[in-house]
Amino acid sequence: xxxxxxxxxxxxxxxxxxxxxxxxxxxxxxxxxxxxxxxxxxxxxxxxxxxxxxxxxxxxxxxxxxxxxxxxxxxxxxxxxxxxxxxxxxxxxxxxxxxxxxxxxxxxxxxxxxxxxxxxxxxxxxxxxxxxxxxxxxxxxxxxxxxxxxxxxxxxxxxxxxxxxxxxxxxxxxxxxxxxxxxxxxxxxxxxxxxxxxxxxxxxxxxxxxxxxxxxxxxxxxxxxxxxxxxxxxxxxxxxxxxxxxxxxxxxxxxxxxxxxxxxxxxxxxxxxxxxxxxxxxxxxxxxxxxxxxxxxxxxxxxxxxxxxxxxxxxxxxxxxxxxxxxxxxxxxxxxxxx
Numbered sequence: 113x114x115x116x117x118x119x120x121x122x123x124x125x126x127x128x129x130x131x132x133x134x135x136x137x138x139x140x141x142x143x144x145x146x147x148x149x150x151x152x153x154x155x156x157x158x159x160x161x162x163x164x165x166x167x168x169x170x171x172x173x174x175x176x177x178x179x180x181x182x183x184x185x186x187x188x189x190x191x192x193x194x195x196x197x198x199x200x201x202x203x204x205x206x207x208x209x210x211x212x213x214x215x216x217x218x219x220x221x222x223x224x225x226x227x228x229x230x231x232x233x234x235x236x237x238x239x240x241x242x243x244x245x246x247x248x249x250x251x252x253x254x255x256x257x258x259x260x261x262x263x264x265x266x267x268x269x270x271x272x273x274x275x276x277x278x279x280x281x282x283x284x285x286x287x288x289x290x291x292x293x294x295x296x297x298x299x300x301x302x303x304x305x306x307x308x309x310x311x312x313x314x315x316x317x318x319x320x321x322x323x324x325x326x327x328x329x330x331x332x333x334x335x336x337x338x339x340x341x342x343x344x345x346x347x348x349x350x351x352x353x354x355x356x357x358x359x360x361x362x363x364x365x366x367x368x369x370x371x372x373x374x375x376x377x378x379x380x381x382x383x384x385x386x387x388x389x390x391x392x393x394x395x396x397x398x399x400x401x402x403x404x405x406x407x408x409x410x411x412x413x414x415x416x417x418x419x420x421x422x423x424x425x426x427x428x429x430x431x432x433x434x435x436x437x438x439x440x441x442x443x444x445x446x447x448x449x450x451x
Contacts, residue, residue: 113328113416113426114284116243122273123246127235128268131254134233140212142185142261146171147252148201149189151323152242156189156215156249162404164256167261171225174200176208179336184239185259186212191241193219206230213255215248240427242327245320245408250448253401264401270308274402275409282413293413296361299391300414301421303359305333308341308379312373314363314395317404321361321411328415328426338372338379347377352386360388365395365403 144167147157148328157170171177174197180186188202193216204223205212213223217237225232228374235247235256280286282293289295305325310316318335325333336345349353360378360383383390393410395403419426 113243113419114272116221116239117412117416118279118283118298119410120246121272121279123244124250124275124405125268125272126146126256127248127250128234128245128266128273130276131251131257131266133254134230134231134251136255136258137185137211137213137231138367139183139185139410141183142166142211142259143183143258145178145187145261146177146180146205147187147189148176148198148205150195150197152196152240152245153189153191153195153215153248154389155245155249155316155320155323156252158319158329158381159245159249159404160187160256162312162316163262163264165186171201172320173197176201176204176210180208180210182209182211182438185208186210187252187336188212188214188216188221189233189252190214190216190219191239191244191248193217193223195221199224199430215251217244217247234238238430242324243412255299255304264399266401268379270402271358274382274397274406277396278409278413282410294417295408296391296393296410296414297302297417297421300359300361302357303389304357305361306358307363308334308363308376309335309337309363310368310376311340311368313367313372314365314404314407317363317407318409321414323442324412324415325427327432328412329422330424330426331418331422338375342375342379346382349382349386352388355386360390361405362390362392362393363407364392364423365407367400367403399415 146169148171161168190198195196214229215221215233217235233251251268258265307318307321309315317335322335383441395407397403397406
């Protein structure tokens with residue numbers, strides 16, 4: 113995991129190059145993008161949603177939405193190529209003759225795409241899916257840019273510069289007192305992290321921090337967004353004894369709306385009065401893409417150091433693998449009963 117984290121800037125550079133070499137599908141009109149994926153693969157769809165010029169729907173399930181039609185671009189993303197939910201939705205799209213492409217390192221998805229002549233972006237294998245976000249998200253952004261569907265530049269100079277700077281601040285050789293990620297991990301140790309972002313901005317970063325803490329650090333974590341959380345979750349402070357072990361992380365960047373910045377300031381004061389510890393995390397970078405990815409990268413390092421504090425190996429996710437095996441067995445059993 114340490115080596116994968118250190119190699120993330122290079123992964124992102126390669127991801128951009130893979131996308132630039134891929135020829136985007138020709139479509140007369142593209143009204144919306146539907147990204148089918150689960151877990152780390154679905155996160156690529158969240159990145160696309162953040163930067164696309166058209167509506168993006170991230171489909172986390174077995175079935176394809178009814179609104180999908182010939183003016184929808186369907187992108188199926190499965191790092192392994194064997195994700196059951198994604199394969200199911202992808203097959204439905206092909207049956208309905210929806211313009212499609214896929215992003216994968218191999219598996220059933222690559223085989224099916226090659227058999228049917230569906231454009232397939234093949235990315236390097238050998239990673240945990242959640243740690244391949246550079247390979248999964250950046251080719252998609254490059255393809256959307258080719259199609260004129262992206263509102264940012266993805267040439268990557270600012271992105272790579274921001275990631276290299278973040279690595280220099282967070283690598284293991286940097287002492288705790290000067291290491292941003294170690295400091296945040298130490299603050300979160302023994303607590304229940306609650307990560308707050310803002311809608312249509314740092315919401316995907318908050319989700320990413322939460323899921324990386326779940327998978328790498330092997331512990332509970334939660335996320336939400338402003339302004340929505342001020343309409344419900346904030347009322348939990350009426351019972352401060354039940355949230356005393358939370359540690360709230362507020363994610364900031366230069367694209368926060370003034371209204372949401374004010375909401376975060378007020379909410380921080382409310383948490384402080386309830387005795388809930390808070391940490392503010394500000395993004396680095398010279399543009400929107402570098403701010404988002406550098407904050408994601410920081411969260412990945414935080415989850416790594418939190419795993420070490422929890423005395424767990426951050427790489428394997430045995431519970432997920434065991435769950436998939438039991439699910440497969442039960443489904444086969446039920447299929448046999450119905451037959």
